[in-house]
Amino acid sequence: MALKLFNTLTRSLQEFVPLDPARKNVGMYCCGPTVYDFAHIGNWRTFVFADLVRRTLEFSGYHVTHVMNITDVEDKIIKRVREQKTTLREFTGKFETAFLDDLKTLGCREPHQKPRATEHIAEIIGLIEKLVARGVAYKAADGSVYFSIEKYRGCGCGYGQLLKLNLDEMRAGERVASDEYEKESVADFALWKAYVPEDGDVTWDSPWGKGRPGWHIECSAMSIKALGETFDLHLGGEDLKFPHHEDEIAQSEGATGKPFVKFWLHGAHLLVEGKKMSKSLGNFFTLRDLLAKGFTGREVRYLLLTSHYRETFNFTLEGLSGARAALARIDECVGKLRELAGATTAAAEMRFVDQFSDALADDLNISAAWASVFEWVRETNKRIADNSLSAQDAAAALAAWEKVDSVLGIGTKAEAEAPAEIQALANARSEAKKARDFKKADAIRDELKAKGWIIEDTPKGLKLKKI
RNA sequence: GGCGGGGUAGCCAAGUGGUAAGGCAGGGCUCUGCAAAAGCCUCAUCCGUCGGUUCGAUUCCGACCUCCGCCUCCA
Numbered sequence A: 001m002a003l004k005l006f007n008t009l010t011r012s013l014q015e016f017v018p019l020d021p022a023r024k025n026v027g028m029y030c031c032g033p034t035v036y037d038f039a040h041i042g043n044w045r046t047f048v049f050a051d052l053v054r055r056t057l058e059f060s061g062y063h064v065t066h067v068m069n070i071t072d073v074e075d076k077i078i079k080r081v082r083e084q085k086t087t088l089r090e091f092t093g094k095f096e097t098a099f100l101d102d103l104k105t106l107g108c109r110e111p112h113q114k115p116r117a118t119e120h121i122a123e124i125i126g127l128i129e130k131l132v133a134r135g136v137a138y139k140a141a142d143g144s145v146y147f148s149i150e151k152y153r154g155c156g157c158g159y160g161q162l163l164k165l166n167l168d169e170m171r172a173g174e175r176v177a178s179d180e181y182e183k184e185s186v187a188d189f190a191l192w193k194a195y196v197p198e199d200g201d202v203t204w205d206s207p208w209g210k211g212r213p214g215w216h217i218e219c220s221a222m223s224i225k226a227l228g229e230t231f232d233l234h235l236g237g238e239d240l241k242f243p244h245h246e247d248e249i250a251q252s253e254g255a256t257g258k259p260f261v262k263f264w265l266h267g268a269h270l271l272v273e274g275k276k277m278s279k280s281l282g283n284f285f286t287l288r289d290l291l292a293k294g295f296t297g298r299e300v301r302y303l304l305l306t307s308h309y310r311e312t313f314n315f316t317l318e319g320l321s322g323a324r325a326a327l328a329r330i331d332e333c334v335g336k337l338r339e340l341a342g343a344t345t346a347a348a349e350m351r352f353v354d355q356f357s358d359a360l361a362d363d364l365n366i367s368a369a370w371a372s373v374f375e376w377v378r379e380t381n382k383r384i385a386d387n388s389l390s391a392q393d394a395a396a397a398l399a400a401w402e403k404v405d406s407v408l409g410i411g412t413k414a415e416a417e418a419p420a421e422i423q424a425l426a427n428a429r430s431e432a433k434k435a436r437d438f439k440k441a442d443a444i445r446d447e448l449k450a451k452g453w454i455i456e457d458t459p460k461g462l463k464l465k466k467i
Numbered sequence B: 001g002g003c004g005g006g007g008u009a010g011c012c013a014a015g016u017g018g019u020a021a022g023g024c025a026g027g028g029c030u031c032u033g034c035a036a037a038a039g040c041c042u043c044a045u046c047c048g049u050c051g052g053u054u055c056g057a058u059u060c061c062g063a064c065c066u067c068c069g070c071c072u073c074c075a
Helices: A043-059 A074-085 A088-107 A121-133 A148-155 A217-226 A237-254 A285-292 A299-303 A317-341 A350-361 A366-385 A389-407 A418-436 A440-452
Strands: A004-007 A013-014 A023-031 A063-066 A136-140 A145-147 A189-194 A212-213 A230-238 A261-267 A268-274 A313-315 A453-457 A461-466
Touching: A004 A261, A004 A268, A023 A043, A023 A440, A043 A063, A043 A230, A043 A261, A043 A299, A043 A313, A043 A350, A043 A389, A063 A148, A074 A088, A088 A285, A121 A145, A121 A189, A121 A217, A121 A237, A145 A237, A148 A217, A148 A237, A148 A268, A189 A237, A217 A230, A217 A237, A230 A237, A237 A261, A285 A299, A299 A313, A299 A317, A313 A317, A317 A366, A317 A389, A350 A366, A350 A389, A366 A389, A418 A440, A418 A453, A418 A461, A440 A453
Parallel strands: A023 A063, A023 A230, A230 A261, A268 A313
Antiparallel strands: A004 A013, A136 A145, A145 A189, A189 A212, A453 A461
């Protein structure tokens, strides 16, 4: 089934056809983190969403080049560097490392390229020069360079491609005008920000004097460098539609005269416990906060992947606990299949895989995709229970699971090897049980539980599971 | 004020002009000496409210209530 995605550019569901359909190459750019703090659960929803898009494309046979920028120069960063009396590189390096660690913890595939804004100042300046030469950018009295929406529109280019804009009705200017008063028009935005003393030594030379890049320009410069002047996919959180993505389109198309991106995908935000996340409400979580509560990255990933990307998702701790139980159900089933299959291999059972991929093809209907997973688990369990599953069948089922999991990316919990001490206790319990000393057997079971191991008596003998 | 997205069981969440997927929690049962984060089964006469269209609406239309997002740094 052909993959359909909701393109913000056309506000409609469209079949995904890349620019290079013959070679199945896909260029995908995802707006990455501004590294001034640890990323929160809302940020992670968007990055896990981007990972799902990438994995779905790879599952569909595309060769994806995944690019994610690291914004390492920006107002908040500069402010904190100054406050903490550190250097830009030292400050941003710390959060960049944390970000990439967290990305891995969440089971996201690492982007192929992670360009930093500070390492692309030359490209950024080059792009601004093009815009100035084309007459859609101007240097203001304060030394900054701005993009002129009016001039841009004057050459027949579309501003407001991602959403309906009614510049007259908008409340633009209420707060913007106060700090960016050198602009010709309030809708104009900065391409190059002139140096101010507060910037400290965070500054670069440019044809317009010392300064630093504006926020939007880095994404245009780096995506064009990595993926070309026109590429397939650009994604980010819904809040970025305006002004960030709209401005990216304006800068890029204003400079190249070519269409910038074929497909724009935007992920919705999340609420936490039904409310907007905020530090004062105590519902503001970073991934590290959740790990500290004893949850795992794969549990968080599972939960973030339970709802459709274009719907607001309500993230709850109760849901996160539920994630553990749901994953255990899958782990149990896959574990049994492994035992049954042994060294046997087989081609994947395609009924499950097809059902799963059909769900995803429908604008990443992940809920329907999970439904196919759990229906498969139930059917598989039944077949295991009535012994109607051969090693061959089990191997085919496992192969199918592996295909499905190449998209879900939750893997399976590694079967933890019980240390000698635990094994010895388990043996002692078996002895006690055999001697029908159930009191002792139960006491040992409680002791094991206290040490973090659960014992299960199965028809095939005892099984130890790590909590 | 402008633009946009929602309101489906205790919680999370799909979906459809023809009578409500899936997960968690709950309940029942099975295996078990007892158990289990083991397995199976079960769990919405009903989809924010009120009207309208229709043989039939949760699904389409209208009004209203309510939540959320963007318009300003923001995933």
